[in-house]
Amino acid sequence: MINLFKKNINQAKHPLSPAEPTHRKWTIYDELEDIWTCNKTAIGLLIVAICISILIFMIGYAAATGHLHFLSTEANVYEHLSEVI
Numbered sequence: 001m002i003n004l005f006k007k008n009i010n011q012a013k014h015p016l017s018p019a020e021p022t023h024r025k026w027t028i029y030d031e032l033e034d035i036w037t038c039n040k041t042a043i044g045l046l047i048v049a050i051c052i053s054i055l056i057f058m059i060g061y062a063a064a065t066g067h068l069h070f071l072s073t074e075a076n077v078y079e080h081l082s083e084v085i
Contacts, residue, residue: 036043062068 059068
């Protein structure tokens, strides 16, 4: 068969060489990105755990500094009201 129109026969439509390197040096950022993108449930549980721990810390701090009264009696309530007024 004679190639009359000078077409490239059996040529690849796209070159097989990659546009960018397919491998690069591993970094800790790659590992963190994998954890962030692949473990949505673990990230959600971690955020909830952090929020609950902050809430417990804030309640403990308020109780320790006297801003939060546990098991207060009526005398304590009226004393506090008299301080406010």
